[in-house]
Amino acid sequence: MIIGLTGPMASGKTTVVDALKKQGFKLVTLSDIVREECRNLGMEEKRENLMNAGQMLRQKNGPGVLAERALEKIQASPGDKWVVDGIRNPAEVEALRKHPDFILIANTAPEDLIVERIFSRKRADDTLDKEAIRQKLRREMGEGEPPDGQQVGKCVKMADHVFENTMPFDEVESAFKELYDKILNT
Numbered sequence: 001m002i003i004g005l006t007g008p009m010a011s012g013k014t015t016v017v018d019a020l021k022k023q024g025f026k027l028v029t030l031s032d033i034v035r036e037e038c039r040n041l042g043m044e045e046k047r048e049n050l051m052n053a054g055q056m057l058r059q060k061n062g063p064g065v066l067a068e069r070a071l072e073k074i075q076a077s078p079g080d081k082w083v084v085d086g087i088r089n090p091a092e093v094e095a096l097r098k099h100p101d102f103i104l105i106a107n108t109a110p111e112d113l114i115v116e117r118i119f120s121r122k123r124a125d126d127t128l129d130k131e132a133i134r135q136k137l138r139r140e141m142g143e144g145e146p147p148d149g150q151q152v153g154k155c156v157k158m159a160d161h162v163f164e165n166t167m168p169f170d171e172v173e174s175a176f177k178e179l180y181d182k183i184l185n186t
Contacts, residue, residue: 001080004096006087006155007107008137009047010117012165012172013085016107019173020083023180028073030054030066030086047136051150054088058148063091071099088140090154103183106159109166111137 003020005013017027034054035045043049057065070084087093087104096102109117115133127133139145141153156162163179165172 001101001103002074002082002084002096002099004084004087004093004102004104005107006093006104006152006159007165008109008114008140008152010114010121011107011109012117012169013107015169015172016105016163016165016176017083017085019176019180022173023081025081025083026077026079028070028082028084030070030084030088030092033057033066033069034086051139055146055149058089058091063089063148064095067092067095071096087155088150088152089148090151090158091148093155093158103161104155104159105179106156106162107165108156108162109164113166 003025005016007013017025021027031050034050034057037053037057038045038049041053043053054066062068066089067084067087074082074084084096087096093104096104111134114137115130118133119128127136140150142149142151145151161179161183163176165176167175
């Protein structure tokens with residue numbers, strides 16, 4: 001089984017990944033593939049550069065390249081339970097759908113809550129300018145992006161399941177486990 005995760009930054013995907021790891025899932029992140037590319041290009045690994053490097057990879061190798069590389073990593077590794085985090089383009093969804101046991105989950109949260117979360121997590125690469133955060137969210141969702149760029153909004157619409165991650169942090173794991181159990185029982 002491969003569970004793919006899509007959704008905007010700070011929507012709580014990492015918390016969902018941690019819940020899946022407790023269920024025995026191994027992790028491949030498309031962001032790590034982009035980070036590798038940044039290092040290869042000598043670019044600093046900050047959000048803007050990562051977004052640009054991901055777009056360059058898609059333009060050079062096709063819009064599904066990150067998912068194709070993730071599938072290669074999965075096929076070269078032991079294990080039958082995987083989570084692929086950081087899906088941001090519909091072509092990545094399509095590439096992963098070639099695997100017969102792929103399920104896409106959209107992890108979502110309202111924009112105002114996302115802005116609050118970014119302010120509270122205080123990561124070094126996060127801006128604390130609310131309008132700049134909203135602009136990054138809109139870009140990530142697809143506004144002003146080419147078809148091979150960031151298109152999280154379209155990926156969310158392609159999801160098999162939506163997890164509205166609006167609960168307090170300490171309740172996310174149990175709420176997600178309910179969705180996971182439902183997926184297993186269908």
